[in-house]
Amino acid sequence: MSIEIKIPSIGESITEVTLAAWVKETGDYVEEGEILCEIESDKATVELPAESSGVLTIAESAEEGAELEIGAVIATLDTSASAPAGDAPKAEVKTEAAPAPAAAASTGGDKNYPSPAARKILDEKGVSADSVSGSGKDGRITKADAMGASAKAAPAKAAAPSAPEKVELSGGVSREKRVEKMTRLRKTIAKRLTEAKNETAMLTTFNEVDMFNVMALRSKYKEAFKDKHDIGLGFMSFFTKACTMALKEVPGVNAQIEGENLVYHDYADVGIAVSTPKGLVVPVVKNAESMSLAQIEKEIRRLALKGRDGKLGIDEMQGGTFTITNGGVFGSMLSTPIINVPQSAILGMHNIVERPVAINGEVVIHPIMYLALSYDHRVVDGKESVTFLKTVKELIEDPSRMLLDI
Numbered sequence: 001m002s003i004e005i006k007i008p009s010i011g012e013s014i015t016e017v018t019l020a021a022w023v024k025e026t027g028d029y030v031e032e033g034e035i036l037c038e039i040e041s042d043k044a045t046v047e048l049p050a051e052s053s054g055v056l057t058i059a060e061s062a063e064e065g066a067e068l069e070i071g072a073v074i075a076t077l078d079t080s081a082s083a084p085a086g087d088a089p090k091a092e093v094k095t096e097a098a099p100a101p102a103a104a105a106s107t108g109g110d111k112n113y114p115s116p117a118a119r120k121i122l123d124e125k126g127v128s129a130d131s132v133s134g135s136g137k138d139g140r141i142t143k144a145d146a147m148g149a150s151a152k153a154a155p156a157k158a159a160a161p162s163a164p165e166k167v168e169l170s171g172g173v174s175r176e177k178r179v180e181k182m183t184r185l186r187k188t189i190a191k192r193l194t195e196a197k198n199e200t201a202m203l204t205t206f207n208e209v210d211m212f213n214v215m216a217l218r219s220k221y222k223e224a225f226k227d228k229h230d231i232g233l234g235f236m237s238f239f240t241k242a243c244t245m246a247l248k249e250v251p252g253v254n255a256q257i258e259g260e261n262l263v264y265h266d267y268a269d270v271g272i273a274v275s276t277p278k279g280l281v282v283p284v285v286k287n288a289e290s291m292s293l294a295q296i297e298k299e300i301r302r303l304a305l306k307g308r309d310g311k312l313g314i315d316e317m318q319g320g321t322f323t324i325t326n327g328g329v330f331g332s333m334l335s336t337p338i339i340n341v342p343q344s345a346i347l348g349m350h351n352i353v354e355r356p357v358a359i360n361g362e363v364v365i366h367p368i369m370y371l372a373l374s375y376d377h378r379v380v381d382g383k384e385s386v387t388f389l390k391t392v393k394e395l396i397e398d399p400s401r402m403l404l405d406i
Helices: 101-106 116-125 142-147 184-201 212-229 234-251 291-310 381-395 401-405
Strands: 001-004 018-022 035-040 044-048 056-059 067-069 075-076 163-170 175-177 203-210 256-258 261-263 270-272 274-276 279-281 322-326 344-351 353-357 362-376
Touching: 067 270, 116 142, 142 291, 203 381, 212 234, 212 291, 212 362, 212 381, 234 270, 234 291, 234 322, 234 381, 234 401, 270 291, 274 291, 274 322, 362 381, 381 401
Parallel strands: 270 322, 322 344
Antiparallel strands: 001 075, 018 035, 018 067, 035 044, 056 075, 163 175, 203 362, 256 261, 274 279, 344 362, 353 362
């Protein structure tokens, strides 16, 4: 009996996806629940498991990189086929000229052979499969092995979606260029950023925050905090908590335009911008206003790890009411972040630099961070934006106020 494997529905607004990579190949015997392929939507990459056990046959139209509609048939599964003896991997096709067949047989034929998804990752990293130890069956290199691999010695020829055009110049100088198809995630990012610039009355206001007190508090209690909560105490939890309190004071910053109405939220679902190998994603910390610093840190870590591994669910990336982005981790001194529509504002954090400041009439050196709040002027007035940013500044500069809720 054969069953069809179709692209599943993964969100109300999603009608088309990209088949990012096949984990299994035609002729493979797969067990129920094993991952067959990875599907990339506008918002996330999801894995498609096998509904039953059987032998896989991939449809000709379901090549890696193909754009497919929801419900499209991408493969069939022959459930009447029985598993091969010992559940051995599919035998490699050998030619009479193939060297050392006995040696290949002794390793099961798959030693250091990457899965399709692992191959794609290794090619992108420029890592040779020969330098990676496989943890899969019979030494097969899995996706997890590939993601953890680092380039020790780059291969002579790195794989690329299209061949580079190379022009030799005098003196041994060369110029190369390559053309890569934009991923669905990158196209969605480009579209949404353009919409934000074109459809909002975006303006940015700035302030600076003295990080001395919050850094001293963190330094004093970070070991005890980690011992009790089993997680480090970072600055993001302080800023998230400060923003949720400021949103209560200035609810317009937490509002959105919906048709001809303004929708105000009495909760704070805070999006935290996370950079991943495939692009920027914004998972949402829901009801952040009701969380402790430890709970915020744990949720941010959980979402960041899932984002790095491409395992964020659609529900974890929808419904944010406000966003925080931290360009400081990359060394940014100052920027004007773009609003994550349909939200009305986004806070940009930046790097911490020691600067001379006046404290009680004396010039001292303190750690200073510049903050930027980009907002939709259709929703948020200048007074509201300045008040919001000033409130965040005051809470960070006197973090005890966050504990006392004053």
